[in-house]
Amino acid sequence: MREFIPPAARFVDLPVDFPLRRGGTLHGARIAYETVGRLDEDRDNAILILTGLSPDAHAASHPADTAPGWWEEMVGPGKPVDTDRWYVICVNSLGSCKGSTGPASVDPASGDPYGPDFPELSMEDIADAAAHTVRALGVERLACVIGTSMGGMSALSLLARHPGLARSHMNICGAARSLPFSIAVRSLQREAIRFDPQWNRGRYDAERYPQRGMLTARKLGMMTYRSPQEWDSRFGRTRITPERRRDTDPFGPAFEVEGYLECHAHRFSRRFDPNSYLYLSRCMDQFDLGDSCGGTVEDALGRMRLERALVIGVETDLLFPLRQQREIADGLAAGGLDVEFLALDSHQGHDAFLTDTDRFGAPMAKFLAAL
Template sequence: MREFIPPATRFVDLPDGFPLRRGGALHGARIGYEAYGPLDSAHDVILILTGLSADAHPASHPDDPRPGWWEAMLGPGRPIDTDRWSVICVNSLGSCKGSTGPASVDPSTGEPYRLDFPDLTVEDIADAAAYTVRALGVERLACVLGVSMGGMSSLALLARHPGIARSHINISGAVHSLPFSIAIRSLQREAIRHDPLWNRGGYQEDRFPLHGMLAARKLGLAAYRSAREWEERFGRARLNAQHRPAAEPFGMEFEVENYLELRARRFVHEFDPNSYLYLSHSIDQFDLGECCGSTPDAALSAMRLDSALVMGVETDILFPLRQQRQIAEGLSAGGTDVHFTALESVQGHDAFLVDTDRFGPPIAKFLSSGCNQPAWSSALNPG
């Protein structure tokens, strides 16, 4: 088992005995993060909370020139303008990209935690992020921005740490998972667990549960985009005969199958299967109402924010647009100045990663106006 830590990742040590919501505590734990710009009282700071598989490296910078997972969105002159804002991006607790998780060494045994890692919740991810920004000297954020799973952890952060941010950008997030997305993630976890090489979490590096991880990732990739995009990109195009696996009954025949195979193989050896299971399960278990001892709508309306931008995509089948509308309406009901933007991108849930032309302008506009002062209408504005 290995961790996959970007070279410029820095770390904040969590307090010894860091408690987790469903029981257990972590000793010697840390959170990986990257920072863009100075972190001091003279600079407004944006916190980015990521999706399941992302690391703390959203964009290139002098200490790590590799392109990041949100390269087109963040940097000088880009929608999240690092000439104007300081930015912290944290790697989620439970991940394998720098923060303590199942692939990390348990100091009590000297061996990786594997399945001895405590039950993980989105609330734990939020609490660890809150501790991190405060440890870095930031008492109040200008904005907390969450994408996908990060949209959930952002809501948990705002609910559990009132006053930690003036404003919020929620992109393709939700107050809880719907049955379809739970079903997809359940099948992903089943594919990993049923690979005999997974060995109940005790897999070895030279006996990696490749088939389970490939199947899990392909399921995810298929659901991250829309059926319309698959049709437009690939149609029924078939592989050339020389590119088809030889002597493999029912093997790959179509271009779309080859695409999924290549993309999945790029991913699987850079992510710990046990971390995948823990983070996936935390998404399905999360419910903002349960987190706050109320209903999701009541929890949203209780948040005290100056302004918020809520964005979603009409073709998203994992976190459907109605879930972002619920967030926008709930925040607005509590007095937050909310702008809701529904985008028509064909690229489904993954659109925020690739469709910068659509996502960039509303984010840039919000950060230049709604993030600084309540300059947008106090009513819920459709995009």
Template structure:
């Protein structure tokens, strides 16, 4: 059980106890974050970034940590999110293992890791923690909230639960609820971890870590993060091993298999399995339809209409929902629905579909397309 906290990470203490949406509370919890740029005198140039499941708060290099960040090409002086102009905050999601309190963090009662004693985690809990950070830094109102992937869900929860917290919003490859395909993939990922004997009902150790389960979970994820078009163009049917090895007759032969294995090996010892389970399930549970006026869970009716009705209650000046044609995990219609919901409430809301071949991960790698879209939106302040 290890936390992976990059140098330069800053922390804000959450209210204690910190109530969780699905019951229970955290005592002595904290949220990890990093900042770039300076808050101006009017306090109206703050941009909050809410990332996906696995990133830490280190989106780009800064004075506290000169290492390259996970969104280095997007964030910095003169870049699309220009830190000469904007005061930027990026949080590590609550429940993670990269600084924010999660299943790998010490329990206040005995100092041992929470493990499965951690309360049920919801997307809303992470949104409430981010709102507390904004208030603690005395930011009266954010200029923009940017949410990527799971962070797009967190951003919607933030807007729904904390009205008026921001003027504008960019939702990138996010969704207002998980579709059955996404739920199915994440269910298989969690099952791969839980069926690894070394998971041991969450009681694994550094010496006995569920590596096989985490490898399989990561491989399943990576397959859905990119598109079939990219897999074909990048790898084709190229083999790295001309023949099957006699000692491993069904082992990997193709370059795409080696690529997946490399990704998995880099991930498994850098993320806590229990934290992965909690965060993954929180995405399946989130449903903006719960916030539709008069909505009651399970009361039937048009669920998509409820999502639109819920988002129509959000008060914003302007919004942009960006998606990618080749994204199978958060398909394009989900970003279109977000823009539609905001527009139904009178928000100046735009939907931007991009033709990137790189699937769900395009916002991390296809900056030639995403960068100008984000820059143009922010520059229009």
């Protein structure tokens, strides 16, 4: 169990006792964050970014860490989220392993990592911890909350639980609840980890590590982050050249697409804590904005206290399909909000918001410029 903390991460302490919604209390937990840009005197130019399952708080380069961030094309001076104007706060989710307290962190009660003893995590806990972080930075009213992928879930939860904390919202490839296909994908990913004997019910270390399970989980993830159409043009039926075939098993990787998955999965498998993956994955399944507000998704969306919202989805998204962004946009509009809904014709699937910056950048910049 290991944490992977970006070099310039800073930290906000959560209240000494931080009770979780499904039971259990964290003691002395913290949230990792980074900021880009400057908070102005009125403290009204802050934007919060909530991330997908795996990214850390390093969304973009800045003087303290000049390495490119995970959303480098989108956040920075003169970029769609223009840090010459906006003070951007990016928060690492509670339960992650990138600096915020999670299963890989040390449990002060035992002096050992929590591992499988970490309490059950909910999207509402992630949202509350992010709201606490924002307020601890002296911001009482955000100009905008941007949530991407899983961050689109935690953002909706935050908006519902902390009315008035934000003026506007951008929901990018997000969802107001998990649907059966994505639950099934994540269920299989968790199985790959859980049934890896090296997982050992959550008690592993660097030597005895569920590498095999993480590889399979990540490959399955990649398959749902991209789109079949993109892969047709990118890989077609090209085969791995014999000299590059590492695996002599006749049933092993023979096509470029298999080599690509192998390569990406290897890169990821040692950089994310397997237990953290399990907790965040299950937390996504459990999320239903309606449940969390004691009503339906429509009720919860219809009650949002916001001025404006931009909701973007992609036609080829398998994991967060377009009908889920339409549901968000319709629900917010039913509450009387000024909502713009964009269904982008990108071939890059769920990950289009990371890669297809041309299509996403312009509407995001326009939305923020009009705030």
